[in-house]
Amino acid sequence: EAGVAQSPRYKIIEKRQSVAFWCNPISGHATLYWYQQILGQGPKLLIQFQNNGVVDDSQLPKDRFSAERLKGVDSTLKIQPAKLEDSAVYLCASSLVRGRDANYGYTFGSGTRLTVV
Amino acid sequence: AQKITQTQPGMFVQEKEAVTLDCTYDTSDQSYGLFWYKQPSSGEMIFLIYQGSYDEQNATEGRYSLNFQKARKSANLVISASQLGDSAMYFCAMRGGGFKTIFGAGTRLFVKA
Numbered sequence: 001e002a003g004v005a006q007s008p009r010y011k012i013i014e015k016r017q018s019v020a021f022w023c024n025p026i027s028g029h030a031t032l033y034w035y036q037q038i039l040g041q042g043p044k045l046l047i048q049f050q051n052n053g054v055v056d057d058s059q060l061p062k063d064r065f066s067a068e069r070l071k072g073v074d075s076t077l078k079i080q081p082a083k084l085e086d087s088a089v090y091l092c093a094s095s096l097v098r099g100r101d102a103n104y105g106y107t108f109g110s111g112t113r114l115t116v117v
Numbered sequence: 118a119q120k121i122t123q124t125q126p127g128m129f130v131q132e133k134e135a136v137t138l139d140c141t142y143d144t145s146d147q148s149y150g151l152f153w154y155k156q157p158s159s160g161e162m163i164f165l166i167y168q169g170s171y172d173e174q175n176a177t178e179g180r181y182s183l184n185f186q187k188a189r190k191s192a193n194l195v196i197s198a199s200q201l202g203d204s205a206m207y208f209c210a211m212r213g214g215g216f217k218t219i220f221g222a223g224t225r226l227f228v229k230a
Contacts, residue, residue, distance in 0.1 A: 033218075042121075042208050042220030043162070056217055089160060105152050105164025105210075106218065113160070 002026065004109035006092050012115045018080035021112045025073070025094030031055075032069055033106065034077050035091040043091055049075065082116045089113050119144045121209050121221035129227045130199045137184070138194040138224045140209030146170075149213045151192040153183065156206040156223070165207075168192060196226075204228045 005024040013019050025032050030051050035043035046065065048056040051072035060067070064083070069075040079086055093106035120143040130136035142151065153165045168176045168183045176183045184193040196203055206225050212218040 040222075042210075042222050045217055045219070048217065091162065093162070105154065105167060106162075107164070108154075108162035110159065110161045 004092055004094055004107050006090075006109035006112055008112055009110065010113050010115075012117060013082055015084055015116050016081040018078065019082055019114065020076050020078045021090050021092075021114075023075045023077070023092030023109060025075070025092070026107055029094035029096055029107070030072070031095045032075050033093040033095075034067055034075070035093065037089045037091055037111070039088070046077070046090075079114075082114075084116050087114055087116045119146075119211060119213050119219050121211055121219055123209055123221035123224050125224045126222075127225045127227065129229060130196075131229050132201060133198055135195060135197045136199055136226065138196070138207050138209075138226065140192045140194065140221060142190050142192060142209070142211050144190075144211065144213055146213040149211055151183065151185070152210040152212070152218070153181070153192075153194045154208045154210060154220075155203075156208060158205070162208070166194070199228045201228050201230060 007022050032049045034046040036046050037043040046060045047067045049069040052069045067077045089111040091108050091111045093108045095106045122141045149170045151168045155163045155165055166176050166178045166181045166183050168185045175185050180197045182195045204227055206223045208223045209221040210218050
């Protein structure tokens, strides 16, 4: 089966600019996650979708970050305006129905490496 | 609050030897899952192994095994017969009742030829 697709692979922007990332999960995976991984740290959950509804966005900086998942499939994560501390890898992951098959790990995409200068 | 602790920033192991990567966790949930992921230099996170909190037997997946000690709240990963391709970052993770997965800071493993 095809994996989780993310684009772009790399992005360099100036601070205060805006940027958007795209994620296409594995077909049939109802749950989608966006993680932020700062260099030298473990991934931190930003937002979790179940189909097209938000399950958890408690760690999403909502003053500058937004995310949507239209029709319960593709998702976009946007940052506006970007700050220097947003430099990180943004990982998208998907999994089967929430709760069911809970013993399987997530499938991650290759990530988008964002550099804010 | 849930927490994952990985105290080894870096580990070295000789090729073909076994290595143990440490992980301790803290949670008030009765039911939870513990995971290990591998992140090579390419950046993609690869799921390795899972252990449920009610599983009585330690999980094994090929050369990977999870040494689960519930009373000590530890979930160490054992890699047997290390290979050069095992050089990567390894993350311990936990999923609690809310189905949110949190990750530790990771351990970088270096396999020497």
